[in-house]
Amino acid sequence: MALAFDEYGRPFIIIKEQGQKARLRGLDAQKANISAGKAVARILRTSLGPKGMDKMLQSPDGDVVITNDGATILEQMDVDNQIAKLMVELSRSQDYEIGDGTTGVVVLAGALLEQAEKLLERGIHPIRISEGYEMASKLSVEHLESISQKFEFSVTNIEPLVQTCMTTLSSKIVNRCKRALAEIAVKAVLAVADLERKDVNLELIKVEGKVGGKLEDTELIYGILVDKDMSHPQMPKRIEDANIAILTCPFEPPKPKTKHKIDIDTVEKFQTLRQQEQNYFDDMVQKCKDVGATLVICQWGFDDEANHLLMHRNLPAVRWVGGVELELIAIATGGRIVPRFQELTTEKLGKAGLVREKSFGTTKDRMLYIEHCANSRAVTIFIRGGNKMMIEETKRSLHDALCVARNLIRNNSIVYGGGSAEISCSIAVEAAADRYPGVEQYAIRSFAEALDSIPMALAENSGLPPIDTLTAVKSQQIKEGNPYCGIDCNDVGTNNMREQNVFETLIGKQQQILLATQVVKMILKIDDVITPAEY
């Protein structure tokens, strides 16, 4: 490290404790970063596609997660390397934005980095490489637009949506009953979708899981499921045409937030206080009863006496319901959340056709179903499965499927899966490369090669000879001018993805390419890595 000296011959200290810090500069830094990025991509590569394998992750607390969802794997991996963290961010942002294709985006970024390394070795400046990549990504996004198709569906014809969700689910462990789950996901999304505005609020879909039973028992409930039971064991377990009071105030004596003291110094005061206390509970219950509520759902706990009074007055109640659930219940039943007993009015009550308690298995587990709500815009997907890990994985898979369905409602353009879109882009980019003068041409060509790596990984994971398969499909695409040829992962016998009904959303694919390019550009721009010494 070069040292600067001032006029007295003392060294300048530019970075604090500079001697103890590791520093990588120039090409070395880029190479180290690239190899870290590639290492992350390598881990995910085997999880790509319908025949991809799972990863088993043990968290710091000893819990086991088994998944093949890219975002989850990276999140749980607890990486330490900065560049690896960038890749984690990458898959997370794909997860937030699109919800699906989290593995693909990392694999693509890894491939782009691999190609960049070769170019760097040839002495091409990293900025030129990233500019070339940028052009190429623009090209491929445009190309995707041109090969995409509009996808007609309506509330009555949900088949196309189901097919797309099935493509997403087929790479997960739940593919045994992908048909049923895809239908559930589509129905759930349609139930909450605003087709006019083309918007879906996924928060209205609650995904609840309970260990036990089998995957086939998973069901869609047009209503809300709360993992709670009635506050008093002897309250009715089934209420029809319920008027629900949704409260965020406890059935307890008031606790003013300001500090205060009530001094009892005479017997009279003691008596009045006691009297008040008794009236207090009576009042609370009476108020609920007066407005015509037949069910009370409360965010807080109940005092024993209040609990009995409720039971006594034939007013079933549920306590300790979480805030999110409370909101959902309010949306579903069309009720208002009431923060004070004084503000309770008949208009603020929610309505539900049926509220019932259901118990499971041999343990004391009970859940509360709130169904036939006034506003059926909130739905719950209730997952059953053999064990906890299975449920967690199903939740993640369903989340992906829900996101895909939502994306289709937002924008009904699709491209075909099975690597066909990537191959088609690769051909287009390759052809366009020759038109660009200058060093960028090399970068663009490399980009085309990197795109090939996705179908290659698909073929590899499916046990097909990767190079043979890829070249065959590529030549077929060019010869027939058919951009729908992809890798036949499931051994169906045709590689026309249109016939196999393998779709992906256009925005998902475009986002993948854009995000991957962006991250790679960022990584290439780094030429100095300063790490603090181990402490």
Add this chain to the structure above:
Amino acid sequence: MAAARLLKDEATEEKGDRARMASFIGAMAIADLVKTTLGPKGMDKILQSTGRGRNVTVTNDGATILKSLHIDNPAAKVLVDISKVQDDEVGDGTTSVVVLAGELLREAEKLVNQKIHPMTIIAGYRMAAECARNALLLKAKDNKQDPDKFKSDLMKIAMTTLSSKILSQDKEHFAKLAVDAVLRLKGSTNLESIQIIKKAGGSLKDSFLDEGFILDKKIGIGQPKHIENAKILVANTAMDTDKVKIYGARVRVDSMAKVAEIEGAEKEKMKQKVQKIIAHGINCFVNRQLIYNFPEELFADAGILAIEHADFDGIERLALVTGGEIASTFDNPESVKLGHCKLIEEIMIGEDKLIHFSGVEMGQACTVVLRGASSHVLDEAERSLHDALCVLSQTVNDSRVLLGGGWPEMVMAKEVDELARKTPGKKSHAIEAFSRSLQAIPTIIADNAGLDSAELISQLRAEHHKDTTNAGIDIISGGVGDMDKLGISEAFKVKQAVLLSATEAAEMILRVDEIITCAPRRREDRM
């Protein structure tokens, strides 16, 4: 900087074959651990806890064994998890499910070594599991229509379940006990209303089912020990000092006289409360919380039996049994539902005095009193009885019944074998392997009983190739016997759950090709 370090310091990463090997070995080790407890002649395990006291548990219940183990291998954790779920869901078959999953993985390992891709194996296993389930569905018998036959089915299932447990000596006695208890539930699966009281002393044979309800409490001094036509108020209220609940209230006085006054007022308040309770016209009062001496005395004066500090489950059960409601306020006595029973008396079991409620209104709840030589025997007896009760209550809902003694496994194996022959492609190897794993279960049962398993299984297989057969392993005589005649039955629901969850778990472990273990979280040094 050749290979960038991605993970944190102590994290480990295992890939490909190594990862697969690690998970196979872990899972098989767990399966082998519980293998010897399978079947009527299975052996028990002693578990010693690491906590204070080094408590010892003797058990042959798979779920209990696995629950107590501290396991580090992630694949093994999957197996522990399925056995726990099996326990929650159907209550029995916790050992079988782990053993079956272990056998499936053992066969899968062989196939992987023959270079068959795990995904192909999974596809084969799935087909096989589906086929096996259909075979079971076809063979299951449903006797719900015929109450007598149904009861005898339940009896058989209970005896089969109990025969592998410590209670096998008196299985008939306990089977009857369990069936009676479950039938009283009338179809609900809420086992909470069956209370099990354990009292050391006597022998297991002295255990009995009581129609009424027994509360493990003593009657207060000076209160009646014998009440006929009791009216019971079940309550959950503070009977010590009824404190003012309004926040921030406190007593602040300036003279001794005032203290006495307030104390008097407090006493008066309690007295009024007791008066109100007495005004219900009751002669028995059961409270979940403490009752102090003063109110207790008042109750005694009024000739009311007051029982304090019954636990929450006890209160719920008592309310259920006597048909009363759990009260916390006592202002309107006319609308509170009181519980009734014909007779309350103090009884003696062994050395202990208990309160016995008999002639109760709702027959749903009942109490089982277990007697036994030591607390270990009692604990194990409770677990066994719990298993039997779980299975029975599930069977009441899903009344399909299968024969036992390895019969269902052989039926499934036969069907799966046929499927393997019809299926082209590499999958057929996996399907065949599935059938071998199924046959491993009767093999282990025979091995554990010290029988010649190879001979027995081949006989059994030959027997099963005839069209209809009831052949299974007869452990008692050590040969192949007619399971229908021997009265060995199992619940369909249990077998189905074993089959499905074992396949699911095996599939999950097979799909893994990389294990990443994060660095264990450091405990902060609080010391």
